Structure formats: structure tokens, C-alpha cells
Amino acid sequence: MTPSILFGKITKFALNIVGMTGTALPGKVAMIINPDLLLILNSRCKRKVIITGTNGKTTTNNLINHILNSEYEDILSNLMGANMPQGVASAFLNNTKKVYDWGIFEVDEGSFPDVVKYIEPDYVVITNFFRDQLDRFGEIENTSNIVYEAIKPLNTTLILNADDPMVSNFKDLGKKNVYYGVEQTKFSSKTQRVVESRFCPICSNNLEYEYFNYGQLGRYKCNSCDFKNPNYNYRVSEIEYHDDSYHFKVDNSKGQTNDVIFRYDGIYNAYNCCAAIAFSIEAGLDMEQVVERIDNFDYKLGRMENFEFQDKIVKIVLVKNPIGLSEVIKSISNDKRKKSLLFILNDNPADGTDVSWIWDANVEAINDIDNLTSIHCSGIRANDIALRIKYSESSKNNMEINDNMEESIENVLREDVEIIYILPTYTAVFLTRDYIMGHLNHTNARIPRIKELIKSKIGT
Amino acid sequence: MELNIFHMYPDLLNLYGDIGNVTCLKKRCEWRGIKINIVDFSLGNEADINCADILFMGGGSDRGQNIVYSHFLKYKNDVSNAIEDSSVFLAICGGYQLLGESYIDANGMKIPGLGVFDYTTESEEKRLIGNIIIKNKLGLNPKTIVGFENHGGRTYHDYNALGSVVVGNGNNGKDELEGMIYKNCLGTYLHGPLLPKNPHLADHIILTALKRKYDIKSLDVINDDLEYAAHEKVFELYTNGKV
Numbered sequence: 001m002t003p004s005i006l007f008g009k010i011t012k013f014a015l016n017i018v019g020m021t022g023t024a025l026p027g028k029v030a031m032i033i034n035p036d037l038l039l040i041l042n043s044r045c046k047r048k049v050i051i052t053g054t055n056g057k058t059t060t061n062n063l064i065n066h067i068l069n070s071e072y073e074d075i076l077s078n079l080m081g082a083n084m085p086q087g088v089a090s091a092f093l094n095n096t097k098k099v100y101d102w103g104i105f106e107v108d109e110g111s112f113p114d115v116v117k118y119i120e121p122d123y124v125v126i127t128n129f130f131r132d133q134l135d136r137f138g139e140i141e142n143t144s145n146i147v148y149e150a151i152k153p154l155n156t157t158l159i160l161n162a163d164d165p166m167v168s169n170f171k172d173l174g175k176k177n178v179y180y181g182v183e184q185t186k187f188s189s190k191t192q193r194v195v196e197s198r199f200c201p202i203c204s205n206n207l208e209y210e211y212f213n214y215g216q217l218g219r220y221k222c223n224s225c226d227f228k229n230p231n232y233n234y235r236v237s238e239i240e241y242h243d244d245s246y247h248f249k250v251d252n253s254k255g256q257t258n259d260v261i262f263r264y265d266g267i268y269n270a271y272n273c274c275a276a277i278a279f280s281i282e283a284g285l286d287m288e289q290v291v292e293r294i295d296n297f298d299y300k301l302g303r304m305e306n307f308e309f310q311d312k313i314v315k316i317v318l319v320k321n322p323i324g325l326s327e328v329i330k331s332i333s334n335d336k337r338k339k340s341l342l343f344i345l346n347d348n349p350a351d352g353t354d355v356s357w358i359w360d361a362n363v364e365a366i367n368d369i370d371n372l373t374s375i376h377c378s379g380i381r382a383n384d385i386a387l388r389i390k391y392s393e394s395s396k397n398n399m400e401i402n403d404n405m406e407e408s409i410e411n412v413l414r415e416d417v418e419i420i421y422i423l424p425t426y427t428a429v430f431l432t433r434d435y436i437m438g439h440l441n442h443t444n445a446r447i448p449r450i451k452e453l454i455k456s457k458i459g460t
Numbered sequence: 461m462e463l464n465i466f467h468m469y470p471d472l473l474n475l476y477g478d479i480g481n482v483t484c485l486k487k488r489c490e491w492r493g494i495k496i497n498i499v500d501f502s503l504g505n506e507a508d509i510n511c512a513d514i515l516f517m518g519g520g521s522d523r524g525q526n527i528v529y530s531h532f533l534k535y536k537n538d539v540s541n542a543i544e545d546s547s548v549f550l551a552i553c554g555g556y557q558l559l560g561e562s563y564i565d566a567n568g569m570k571i572p573g574l575g576v577f578d579y580t581t582e583s584e585e586k587r588l589i590g591n592i593i594i595k596n597k598l599g600l601n602p603k604t605i606v607g608f609e610n611h612g613g614r615t616y617h618d619y620n621a622l623g624s625v626v627v628g629n630g631n632n633g634k635d636e637l638e639g640m641i642y643k644n645c646l647g648t649y650l651h652g653p654l655l656p657k658n659p660h661l662a663d664h665i666i667l668t669a670l671k672r673k674y675d676i677k678s679l680d681v682i683n684d685d686l687e688y689a690a691h692e693k694v695f696e697l698y699t700n701g702k703v
Contacts, residue, residue: 131475141521141522141523198471199523199524199527204523204527322477353589353590353591353608354476354589354608354610354652355608356476356477356480356608356651356652356653357476357477358477358653359477359478359479359480359483359652359653359656360474360476360477360479360480380697381693383686383689383690383693384657384690384693386686386690387656387657387686387687387690388480388656390686391480391483391484391487391656393487401686401689403693
């Protein structure tokens with residue numbers, strides 16, 4: 001065992017004693033001792049895929065893991081969503097083997113160059129580029145540029161979202177490209193309030209859209225040059241929502257078509273599924289196998305995770321940027337059950353210290369939600385999200401503001417409703433989850449609070 | 461009573477929740493029974509700037525700002541006249557920089573601004589990012605204005621400042637001043653949703669515009685408990701014992 005692995009393991013052991021599962025800290029420690037830890041990891045994985053982009057990394061990572069698990073036993077992955085270099089290293093410390101069939105890593109856009117310095121991916125999956133954490137990256141063009149430049153020297157296959165103009169222009173890099181996308185469906189719209197980029201990435205003129213699926217993802221073309229969606233290699237179409245699930249068709253350029261069922265809300269998941277399918281088939285799995293795995297996929301760790309609490313269902317959905325929040329509110333309005341919402345807005349470094357983004361989200365769509373009994377607002381910036389809701393004119397709903405997260409969770413669990421939606425930002429996801437699990441297991445729920453405190457200090 | 465708000469280039473300049481300011485002005489007027497007309501002024505949707513009671517301009521990416529600059533230049537005289545005529549103008553971040561003489565980018569390249577004002581902005585590599593609290597020089601009560609800043613440019617000018625910096629960087633991180641005031645034109649680096657958490661500033665803008673148009677002296681009082689709670693929270697979290 002090399003010293004860096006050893007020290008990382010010691011840190012992990014120490015954190016376990018104080019009740020923390022510590023997703024990134026052990027990796028941080030190990031990387032300080034040996035910044036080349038990722039090189040060791042690189043040499044031990046036979047094949048590697050890196051998933052990057054703004055939204056959908058964790059879901060796509062979990063989906064790909066679940067699918068590849070049907071074929072391969074030894075997979076190394078940072079499934080917990082710690083997607084900076086130290087998070088990738090931590091995954092390794094949790095599970096040190098001599099050889100892995102696959103390394104599957106989700107990597108934050110800003111950390112992408114630092115990770116690919118050491119890890120040579122056979123595949124890079126790019127989901128989308130949205131405004132997120134501008135306090136770290138400056139502007140969205142910078143974000144995509146950071147990834148673009150870092151891919152230049154790599155010998156890799158790119159799995160690209162054809163419907164995001166900021167992603168599809170990566171074809172200019174001249175790598176082997178595989179395109180995925182979602183056709184126009186009844187969930188598409190002709191207009192989109194939150195458009196991140198309406199300029200052609202090639203010539204800067206306006207892009208003209210036939211329809212939008214999600215943010216700037218849709219069917220676009222440039223009026224001045226010939227830039228438009230590339231032809232799909234993998235395509236989702238005919239999306240229907242019934243029995244709490246999305247049903248759609250997926251086909252590949254060889255003309256095979258399969259029916260897919262995905263049990264979680266949100267049209268953005270059609271893109272996540274399509275990305276995972278495209279990658280898995282390219283990696284050599286067959287379509288039937290892939291589709292079956294998607295059917296029996298279970299979410300982990302606060303991404304649309306469902307709990308049954310007494311006679312209620314509790315859903316936790318991470319929200320972290322305007323597009324994500326807008327889409328989540330839209331998908332909640334498809335649910336007609338009697339419900340309560342709890343927003344938890346934190347401004348720790350890992351959440352983004354700037355909470356301005358809530359004003360770019362279409363919070364006004366709360367008015368389209370039926371049978372909404374109450375709205376709870378919590379987190380460090382509880383007042384900010386409450387204010388945003390006030391200006392969306394949905395103040396006719398009962399609103400409770402409490403910056404104590406534990407109390408807010410307690411209070412919302414007491415509501416007489418069928419379903420509770422909890423929408424936390426990143427650092428609040430783990431606390432929320434642990435706290436609800438604590439309720440389910442009747443264990444002392446104070447430990448998560450200490451964890452949360454430590455987490456906010458170290459900024460994991 | 462009614463007011464026309466010109467939202468300048470909302471499709472090109474809206475980086476950090478700038479739309480929140482327009483939402484805030486609109487709602488605060490509507491709650492008082494004042495009619496609001498919002499004109500989205502942009503390429504292909506030009507309107508007569510003389511009709512504006514309040515002009516609002518947000519920040520944008522470099523690319524967005526370049527597109528705006530070449531289009532907006534045609535309206536330089538109209539904007540200048542409107543400001544001299546005491547129209548209310550709130551220009552944020554990129555909008556604030558654009559009204560000046562020039563912007564000198566990180567490579568020393570000089571990019572001309574509209575030149576409505578004679579200040580310059582110089583870009584430096586290190587961005588000034590974080591929560592910011594200033595004491596306003598408009599005579600508003602409370603004195604504090606809270607917000608968030610995220611800019612590479614440093615602006616230097618001899619106009620009155622909007623406020624003095626308590627926490628954060630402001631115009632240039634050196635002279636402890638933030639923003640500018642000229643007649644009823646306000647420039648500031650407090651980006652995005654500046655007005656919702658600063659209802660006294662929002663109402664100052666509304667009242668100034670109404671005074672110019674109608675013979676009124678005050679606004680109806682509305683409940684601002686939530687607005688000030690959010691304001692106070694930022695103050696409590698980020699003053700670090702200063703003030």
C-alpha cells in the first residue's frame with residue numbers, strides 16, 4: 001500500500017469513528033500526500049469513462065453503473081456525487097483493488113482539466129452546459145471552454161448531447177463522436193423562459209429553435225452558418241407519462257427500436273437515460289440488456305429518492321440551478337396528489353455562494369401546482385427563497401419560514417398530505433436524507449447535524 | 461398612475477438573476493395599484509426611449525455585451541437625453557460598464573463604451589466575487605444595501621458613489637466606493653436581484669419615477685417584513701462584526 005493510500009484510509013477510518021462517511025475528505029488528504037494518486041487509479045482501471053456537464057452527471061453515473069453491473073463485477077466509481085479530483089480519489093480509497101474492469105467517474109466541469117491530467121478516459125459523456133456556480137466559473141462560455149480545451153489532447157470517444165448547441169459544437173474537436181438526443185414530444189415547448197445561450201457557438205448569430213425540450217436543449221439551427229443539431233446515433237421519442245413512470249422509445253442508427261420505462265419524474269431524465277444507453281451500447285452491451293436494467297433502476301442519494309414515511313411518500317430532489325429548479329417545479333405540477341413542499345436553500349461553497357439564480361428559475365410555475373397545502377422554506381438562505389416565492393405571487397399558499405433545517409423537516413413531515421417534496425441544495429441533501437432515514441429507523445437524528453456542520457466548513 | 465419600464469436587452473443581458481429587479485419593481489407597483497408596462501427593448505424590438513420612465517439594464521457575458529454595444533450605439537443620444545431629462549436608469553454590472561467611456565480588457569485592449577459618462581473600467585484577472593454590503597449615499601433608511609458582486613472589471617470615476625463599502629469590493633476594490641449616481645441614473649456592481657432584498661431602494665426608484673411624472677409625494681406603505689428579514693440575514697451572516 002502506498003503512503004497516500006494509507007493516509008487516505010486512516011482519514012476515512014477516523015471520520016467513520018465520528019460518524020461521518022466523508023465523501024471527499026479522505027481523498028483530499030491522500031491527494032495532498034501524493035497528487036499522483038489518480039495516476040495509480042488510472043493504471044488499475046482497464047477502461048474509463050468520465051461524465052461531465054452541468055446537470056445530470058450523478059444520475060447518468062448511477063445509471064451507467066447500474067447497467068454495466070449486469071456485465072462487469074469490478075467497477076470503480078464516485079457514485080456519491082463528490083465530483084472534484086479528491087472525490088474521485090476518495091472512491092478509490094473506499095474500494096482498493098488491483099484491477100477494475102471499468103472506472104466510471106463523474107467530474108465537475110471546473111475540475112475536468114485537473115482530472116484528465118491523470119486519468120485517460122476512453123469515453124467522455126457530456127450532458128449539457130447550464131448556468132451553475134457562476135461564482136466559481138465566471139460565465140457559461142468559460143465553463144464549456146474549460147472542458148473543450150482539456151479534451152483537445154485526449155484520445156477519446158465523445159458521447160455528445162446533440163440537442164445542446166454548447167455541447168454539439170464539441171464535434172469540432174475531431175474526435176470520434178456519438179450523438180444522442182430527444183425528439184419533439186408532447187412535453188416540448190415552443191418557447192422557453194430560461195434560455196442560457198441563444199447564440200450560435202460558431203458565428204455568434206442568433207439560433208432559431210423549432211422546439212425546446214429543456215433549457216436550451218431542443219431543435220436549433222443557425223440562420224447565418226450551417227450549424228444545427230447533428231444526426232442522432234441514439235434517439236428518444238414518443239414519451240408518455242403514466243403509472244408514475246415515463247414510457248418512451250429509444251432507437252439507434254442501426255434501426256433497432258426498444259421500449260423503455262423509467263420510474264422517475266422529469267423530462268431531463270430522458271436525456272440522462274439516452275446518454276447512459278448510448279454509452280453502454282458503444283461500450284459493447286446489447287440493447288435488451290440495457291433497457292431491462294433501466295427498467296429496474298433505483299435512485300440513490302437524494303436524486304429523486306423516495307421514502308415511505310408513515311402513510312406518506314417523501315421525495316427528495318436536489319436543486320442547484322435555474323433550469324433544474326424550473327423543471328422540478330414543472331414536474332411536480334404533473335402530480336395531482338395532496339402535497340407540501342419544503343425548499344432548503346444553502347449558500348455554502350459547494351452549493352454556490354451566490355443565491356441569485358433562484359430569480360432566474362420559473363418559480364411562478366408553483367401557481368400551476370394543484371392540491372398544494374403548504375410551502376416550507378429552510379436553509380441558511382430560507383428568507384431568500386421565501387422572498388422569491390412571495391414575488392411569484394403564490395403567497396396564497398401557507399408559507400412557513402424557518403432556517404433550522406431539522407425543525408422544518410419535522411414540521412413538513414407532520415403535514416396532513418399524501419406526498420411531500422423536499423427540494424434541497426447540494427449541502428442540504430445529505431442532511432435531509434440522513435434525517436429522514438433517522439426518522440425511519442428511530443435513531444438519534446442529531447448526528448447528521450454535526451456532519452452537516454463539518455461538511456459546510458470543509459466545503460465538500 | 462402608470463409607469464413604463466424599459467428592460468434593456470433582456471435576452472442578451474441577464475446573467476445573474478437580473479430579471480429579479482424587474483419582477484420586484486412590477487410587483488411593488490401592482491400591489492399599490494400602479495399600472496406597469498414592461499417593454500423588452502432589444503434587437504428587432506426597438507422602442508422610443510423617450511417613453512421610458514424607468515430604464516433597467518443588467519449584466520451579460522462578454523459576447524452578449526459585444527452584441528448589445530454595436531446595437532445600442534445608435535441610441536447613445538436618446539439615452540443621454542433621457543438621463544439628462546432625469547429619467548430613472550438602473551444599470552448593473554455590464555450595463556454600468558457599458559455607459560462609460562471605455563473598457564480596457566485583460567490584454568490592455570481598449571473597447572469603447574457608449575460614452576454617456578466619462579469613466580473607464582479596467583479588467584484584471586482576479587474576479588471580485590462575494591457578498592457585498594454598502595452604506596447608501598442616497599439618504600435612504602435603512603442605510604445598508606446588501607447584494608452579491610461578481611466582476612473582473614474595476615471602475616474608476618469622479619461621480620458621486622452609490623455607497624461606501626462595508627463588506628466586499630465595490631467599484632475597484634481600492635477606494636471603498638461602490639456604484640455611481642448621476643441625476644436619477646444609478647450604476648452598480650450589486651448584480652442580479654438587487655432590489656427584492658432592498659425594498660427601500662426599489663421604492664426610491666419607483667417614487668422618483670412617479671414624482672417626475674405625477675405630482676405625488678409618497679408611496680402607500682406595504683408589508684416588507686419578509687424583504688427586510690432577508691436583508692437582515694445577509695447583514696448578520698456577512699458583516700463579521702463590522703459596522
